[in-house]
Amino acid sequence: MAKKEQNVHLQIISDIRKKNFKPVYFLMGDEPYYIDLITDTIIDNALDDADRDFNQTIVYGADVEISTVINAAKRYPMMASRQLVIVKEAQMLKGLDDLQFYLQKPLTSTVLVFNYKNGSLKNKKLLAELNSVGIVYESKKLYxxxxxxxxxxxxxxxxxxxxxxxxxxxxxxxxxxxxxxxxxxxxxxxxxxxxxxxxxxxxxxxxGISKDFNNFELLNAFITKNIYKVNQIIAYFEKNPKSNPLIVTISVLFNFYANLMLLYFIQDKSESNIMAELKLRNIFQARDYLAAMQNYNAYKCMDIISYIREYDARSKGVENASGTTEASLLKELAYKILH
Structure with a gap:
């Protein structure tokens, strides 16, 4: 099964740094950061600088055949304990299913790495075979x-x-x-x-990110019902639309009020329990929710969540035939939240 648990990449990296290599690494998924991080760690640790000229091969999926990759993996290292073969953009590699023949007896002196980005391999049989002899890691986008x-x-x-x-x-x-x-x-x-x-x-x-006019400050203004500050920040967003897309603002507001709604149904509303329930990182975030509960009751919170969903849909063209601008939509939404 593909490894995708949070922080599992740390164990993979730790093993690599200890020179505990697997013969095959299949790194896939929608988040390229971890794929590149593991690959770079392998490059840094698999070979000494003096061995790279003869024992490191990097190819790209769109430019090679699977047979070329397999033949490269079957070579023995030259004057070194191992060789490294990396296939970047492996999602472009045709005939990947043929890899199963190499996996029956992979060369232990070869470290074969596949970078399969923007998606995941669907062949379950091949994934099982890869996992049986090496590492299959699935890199997910963070929420x-x-x-x-x-x-x-x-x-x-x-x-x-x-x-x-x-x-x-x-x-x-x-x-x-x-x-x-x-x-x-x-x-x-x-x-x-x-x-x-x-x-x-x-x-x-x-x-170049404003410390006074951003979604963090806007949310705080909503929490405290600071109408002047809300309108001031929205006016700034209107002048800088590319830096402040409505979809991000709506996401921030929805996440906060959806969490706030949950708190009305828990018995223990202490700061420590709120931190635990919402998986918050510090006590100041818990205090923001407590402050919001003073300004918004549960019924108002339900209405706000409904408003946010409505304006999210309108920002995407649903029942927004007049083509109302993002700034105007945010102004309307802010009025409904605050009144």
């Missing part, structure tokens, strides 16, 4: 709620800390494009120059 832990973990591994607001800003602006997200975090870690904390101000100055 929105998984982004804050990912950002926090990545920054911690780099030896830094990051403000909660800064996490929200990055998540809202970049979303679950992990390659771009980690690239921006890497740039920020260089810019820090002796400091150890990534702040909202640092992100605003270096990435």
């Amino acid at each position: 929105d709620y998984q982004l804050p832990p990912f950002i926090n973990s990545y920054v911690t591994e780099k030896g830094f800390t990051i403000e909660q607001k800064a996490i929200a800003m990055l998540g809202d602006a970049i979303g679950n494009d992990l390659s771009r997200l980690t690239g921006e975090l890497d740039k920020l870690s260089i810019i820090l120059q002796g400091n150890t904390r990534i702040t909202a101000a640092l992100i605003e100055h270096n990435i």
